[in-house]
Amino acid sequence: MYQGAAIAAAAAWLATFAACVAFSRPNSRSITTRRGQRPAQQLANQPPALVNLVVSDGKLTAAAYSDTIRDLAARGHLEVIEREQGDLWCQLPASPASPAGLAEFERRALGDATGMLSQTDGAPFEAVSGACWVDPRGRWDPFERAVRDEARRRGLIGSRIPATWRAALQAAAVGVASLAYLAVHSRPHAGFWAPLTAGLIALAVLSYLLQTAARKGRLSRTGTALAGRADSQGRVLLTSLNSQPGRPGTAAPGTAGPESPDLVPLPRSPVPVPAQLITAAEAAQAFGQPVRISGFAGPDGGGVIYRASGAILMLTVTDGFIARIAARPGRRSGKALPGVGDRAWLVSRDRTAVVQVGTYTVKITLSAGEVSGGYAGLLTTLAQVVAARLADHHAAESSRPPAG
Numbered sequence: 001m002y003q004g005a006a007i008a009a010a011a012a013w014l015a016t017f018a019a020c021v022a023f024s025r026p027n028s029r030s031i032t033t034r035r036g037q038r039p040a041q042q043l044a045n046q047p048p049a050l051v052n053l054v055v056s057d058g059k060l061t062a063a064a065y066s067d068t069i070r071d072l073a074a075r076g077h078l079e080v081i082e083r084e085q086g087d088l089w090c091q092l093p094a095s096p097a098s099p100a101g102l103a104e105f106e107r108r109a110l111g112d113a114t115g116m117l118s119q120t121d122g123a124p125f126e127a128v129s130g131a132c133w134v135d136p137r138g139r140w141d142p143f144e145r146a147v148r149d150e151a152r153r154r155g156l157i158g159s160r161i162p163a164t165w166r167a168a169l170q171a172a173a174v175g176v177a178s179l180a181y182l183a184v185h186s187r188p189h190a191g192f193w194a195p196l197t198a199g200l201i202a203l204a205v206l207s208y209l210l211q212t213a214a215r216k217g218r219l220s221r222t223g224t225a226l227a228g229r230a231d232s233q234g235r236v237l238l239t240s241l242n243s244q245p246g247r248p249g250t251a252a253p254g255t256a257g258p259e260s261p262d263l264v265p266l267p268r269s270p271v272p273v274p275a276q277l278i279t280a281a282e283a284a285q286a287f288g289q290p291v292r293i294s295g296f297a298g299p300d301g302g303g304v305i306y307r308a309s310g311a312i313l314m315l316t317v318t319d320g321f322i323a324r325i326a327a328r329p330g331r332r333s334g335k336a337l338p339g340v341g342d343r344a345w346l347v348s349r350d351r352t353a354v355v356q357v358g359t360y361t362v363k364i365t366l367s368a369g370e371v372s373g374g375y376a377g378l379l380t381t382l383a384q385v386v387a388a389r390l391a392d393h394h395a396a397e398s399s400r401p402p403a404g
Helices: 002-023 039-044 048-055 063-074 104-117 125-129 136-153 163-185 193-215 221-226 280-287 321-333 374-398
Strands: 079-084 087-091 157-159 217-219 238-242 250-254 292-298 301-308 311-319 343-347 352-357 360-367
Touching (some): 002 193, 048 136, 063 104, 104 125, 104 136, 163 193, 280 311, 321 360, 343 374
C-alpha cells in the first residue's frame, strides 16, 4: 500500500513541479520605467548589461561586462582616447562624472576599472573591458550577481517558481520522503537504516530540484515584453535605433513584418537602423524558418537579434570610437574579406563577420547548427549585403547639408 502511495505522490510532485517551471511567470514590478512607455522605449532606457540579460532570455553573456565599461566611458566615468590609429587607451578622466545613480553592478565595474587604472597613465581599452576574465571569481561572479539583483529589483526577472509554490512543494517533498520511508519500512526485515536512507534520498533529490529551479532567473512579463518577443498572435516588436552623440542610444518604436523581402529605405539618421541592414525576411531565408526579432540600444549604436529554432543571428552597428573598438579584433587577427566594404574580416573561428564602412562598424554573429555552405560562406554573403547598404547610408549622410 505504501509503495503505491509513494510512487503516486512522487509522480504528482514531479508533475506539479514541471508545470510550475513551464508555465509560471514572475510578476512584473518595474520601478524604473515611466507609465505609458512602450516596451521599446523601456528597453532603450535600461543599462546595456540589463539589455544583454533580457535579450539573452535571462542568460547573461560575456559582452555584458565590456558593454558596461563602454557605457561608463560614454557617460564620462572613464575616458577613452586614441593614442595611435586604432590604438584605444582607457584612463581615468580629470573630472569624472558623479557615480550617484549608478547601479551596484555599474559601481563594481567602475571600481574594477578604477583600481586597474589608478596610479597609471592608463591601459589598453580591451584590457580594461576584458578584466573580468583575469579574475572570474573576484570580478565576473559578483558582477553577474549584481546584474541579476538589479534585474529583479526592476522587475525584469524573477524566480522560476513563485515563493508560495516553493513553500508548498517543499512541504509536499517532506510528505513524499515520509511515504518513501514507510514504503521501505513496510518490507520484511527492512530494519531502521534502509528506510531512513530512502526517505532522506527522496527528500534531498526533490529539494535539490526545487532549489536549483528557484535560483535560476526567468524573465517576467515586463522582461519578456522588453525583449521584443512575439506575442500570442505572432506580431513582432522591432526597435528602430538612433544614437545621440555622447550618451547611450535611445530607441524609437517601429513595426515591420518579416513577410516583406524588400529593404525599407534607410532613414537619414546618424546611425543606420540595424533591422534594415539585414531584414527579417532575409534572416528567415538564411535560416529556412520564421524568425523572432528583438532590438537593443547601446552607446553610439545598437543592434538586432533574429532568433529561430536552434539558431541566432545578431547584428550590431556602432559609430565613432566605439566602432573602432569593435573593429579591433578584425584588424589584429581576422581573416580578411577582400572587396567587402572599406575593410572586412571573419573572426571567432569564422562565426563573426566585422565590416567597416566610413565611420561605422557592423558585427554579424551567427550561432546555429549545420549551415549549408558553412558559416564563412553565409557570413560573407551577409557581410556583402550589409556593406552595400552601409555605403548607401554613409553616402547619404555625407551629402547632407550641415544642420543650421
